[in-house]
Amino acid sequence: MELLKKTATEQHKALINKEVSALELTKASIERIEKLDEKLGAFNSTTFDEAIETAKRVDEKIAKNEQIPFLAGIPTALKDNMNMTGSKTTCSSKILENFVSPYDATITTKLKENLVPILGKANLDEFAMGSSNENSAFKIVRNPYNLNKVPGGSSGGSAASVSASEVTLSLGSDTGGSIRLPASFCGITGFKPTYGRVSRYGLVAFASSLDQIGPFGRSIEDVTHLYEAIAGYDVKDSTSLNLEVGNISANLKKDIKGLKVGVIKELMAEGVADDVKESIENAIKTYEKLGAEIKEISLPLLKHSIGVYYIVATAEASSNLARFDGVRYGYRAQNCENLLDMYCKTRAEGFGPEVKRRIMLGTYALSSGYYDAYYKKAQQLRRLIANDFNKAFESVDILVSPTCPTTAFDLNSKANNPLEMYLTDIATISSNLVGAPALSMPCGFDKDNMPIGLQIIAKNLDEMTLLQSAYALEQELGVYNQRPNI
């Protein structure tokens, strides 16, 4: 069905104009998943029956000429680290392979209230640790633009499923770029809101001071609507912000004349592929054409962000993942001699190599004698990086850079070199460290027709300026209408 490749905004119009029913749209999505996903690997599990029930409820409302929420009837997927009652939440890990959620995450509750058909749970790197989706314990995800390339990670399934038009929207989580990197590699838009905007209740924790849920979609308008549906204060998450989200979707189409755009100098320097650089420069020129003022901004401490992240994130992960011990839920090793043996065997057999590497690194960083040298230093640097950003935002409204210095790389090309894999996150990680809202939107293609992503960052809580400035650029560039030939 052609409509499946359109934006949520176009699908919503077709639904309320009765050109198509929600049931037809959901069934088309199911058919496409059944046809494509064997080669794509984007879904760990599907929840088609619930999706059909939801679609029928949407059609009943439309038949009665009742108003429906904007996202009602739009096929959507959840990353498989988000809980939904009765569905498996595996985090792509053997340790949770058979875990069935007994409750809904807050984002799930909100999507249900909006009558969003949830088609299934999208594949990811195990516990969201990775940049290529090759760390899933079950299967890899392939890039819809080239099946021999990675989709990016860790929300690889969420991004690939939208890019390949299996679903129209999806949710991902971004701890150190995991929404923006796969959005960039798969040619769609991915948005990480300010830390605390979206409740983390029911999201399996990786690094709690960095984790943030956000939307994937085919346009800025689409991700704005999905963001508004899931954002807002939640008493069940102590870090959730009790602040107005604002009506961004009604104010997207704003003239951006006079907008101050800062180009991050360090992220346009050596190491950035030529065609990526060209495409970003073209986006900057387009901003200029739209009346924005362009300025170069230096963030000298940015080069330390990966080092800081791999101390902070692993320290938090080592603590968060302590709960997976075979006692209350999840995988439990057999033939154990005693309790300690059961803990050790369960974790040795249940976790994959990258997760073990993170737990060991984090435990080491927190151990007495090393805490001051590593964890405390990292926290101090985190503060200094935030100071750099605050200073930059005194003179500009948004910062721009490539989302990644390269386009999607070949499968297996970095899987055995963790350090090289970590470096793919150089442009994205700092926004998590400082909590800032940031997105990746498609801005062009490289010589092999692989998508290139532009990253835009705004100051904390300024999602309004971020999305308005992205919308204006998107309309002028027109790249968001491209779809892979799959």
Ligand code: GLN
């Ligand atoms: N690639 C980063 C990591 O492996 C980011 C992951 C994420 O944002 N969840 O930790």
